[in-house]
Amino acid sequence: MTRLPVPLSPIPPNPIVGFGDNVPRYTSYPTAPHFHPGVDAVIVQGWMNALEGDDEISLYLHIPYCDRLCWFCACHTKQTRHYAPVAAFLRSLHKEIETVGRIVTGRGRVRAVHFGGGSPTMLKPADILMLGKALREQFDLPPDASISVEIDPNDMDDGRLDAFATIGMTRASLGVQDFDPKVQKAINREQSFALTKSIVDAVRARGVVSVNLDLLYGLPHQTCESVAATVAQALTLTPDRLALFGYAHVPWFKKHQTMIDEAWLPDSVARLEQSRHAAQLIVDAGYEALGLDHFAKPQDALAVAARAGKIRRNFQGYTEDQCETLIGLGPSSISRFRQGHAQNIVATGEYQNAVDSGQLAIARGIEFSLDDLARGWVIERLMCNFAFSAIELIERFGAVGQTLLCEASRLAMGGAGQLLRLDGENFVVPEESRPLIRTVAAKFDRYLSNGAGRHSLAV
DSSP states (O other): OOOOOOOOOOOOSSOOTTTTOBOOOOSSSSOGGGOBTTSOHHHHHHHHHTOOTTOEEEEEEEEOEESSOOTTOOSSOEEOSOSHHHHHHHHHHHHHHHHHHHHHTTSOEEEEEEEEESOGGGSOHHHHHHHHHHHHHHSOOOTTOEEEEEEOGGGOOHHHHHHHHHTTOOEEEEEEEOOOHHHHHHTTOOOOHHHHHHHHHHHHHTTOOEEEEEEEESOTTOOHHHHHHHHHHHHTTOOSEEEEEEOOOOTTTOGGGGGSOGGGSOOHHHHHHHHHHHHHHHHHTTOEEETTTEEEOTTSHHHHHHHTTOOEEETTEEEOOOOSEEEEESTTOEEEOSSEEEEEOSSHHHHHHHHHTTOOOEEEEEEOOHHHHHHHHHHHHHHHHSEEEHHHHHHHHHHHHHHHHHHHHHHHHSGGGGTOEEETTEEEOOGGGGGGHHHHHHTTOSSGGGOOSOOOBOO
16 A cells, blocks of 8 residues: 655644543554563564574664663663673673574574664674674674664764674664753753764764664753754754654653653643644655654655555564564563564563573563454554555455454544544545544554553653
């Protein structure tokens, strides 16, 4: 199905319901709060053993340390001013790479690697090179595999840049958030535009073909004008991609977010205005809007995939990665197999104990039912295309798809018709409702009503 563009129409005078909803981000379905310990290391090893020789695999390496704690962050990470805990963790990560590599040897080729965190860029150059070597020794990792790295510009120096270039980095994703010093101070993330520019220039000088900048709206002290100023500065760096995320204020989940005074935060309507104004500026600069919050130059691989109807959504957000299998390495990382999701132990010490003994570090997961697969497909198509095909739904999932088709029809015909409409064979989210796509997706979430988990604002 051809991707539908993201129009940026004016905010309606009477905003539709859902601005203040707290719903999942839907980087997976079922979502992580519904994982359970019934999926353990034995089951996941069986899923790995079921991989076939021509399967394509993505790897995600989670580095759970930062040398400073940004108060806005909701990632699983911890601050350390000493490298000894990082070095000890890396020894365990190498052990996990060895264990997983031994299980999947001959059962697939790795097409993509993503280094995330935490801050993978706080690793020492020698350790970066050792990780790259280990991955190529333990997995079938061809020279043309994509390797993306999340970068904190404050960590970077020539040694680290050279090391990531040596192991084959093809995409650099730089955290920016906001360039306003007042906002930066309020979130404990001070980072000058000059520093950011220097790192963008440095990765490009080393042959990196794609540079992504991550921006946030909804942060303390932000206004439409201040967000627009940050966007304008970011655009002067001509990134290949931009991500415009809404700040997720979840202090019940991440206690350090209590350092942010909630009185400084914009309300839901202000957040929507910030996001739409910033998005319009990015589109006016020639970028294509993709899904809820991503933008790319027309020639970028993500935009090309979107035009071909092949954009996907996984734990790293929107991606052109078509691999059906994603294996997470490191504490808290999440894997996806044909059979289900699995998550590693979150606590770094417990993770290390498990992998050091030669075990998989699986803490919990969920096995897919046919209903899960069908609902997951609908949610992913909505999040990526703002639409899904009724015909394709039935062709893929048969009677289960028919049940979902009835749910979609009721949604389109009922009072929530503002959220979903039938247009020919496609169910389509109307233009004015697309900022609320997470709320629309939640209508197809069978697990959400059981109350497990708390979530961030929909906009």
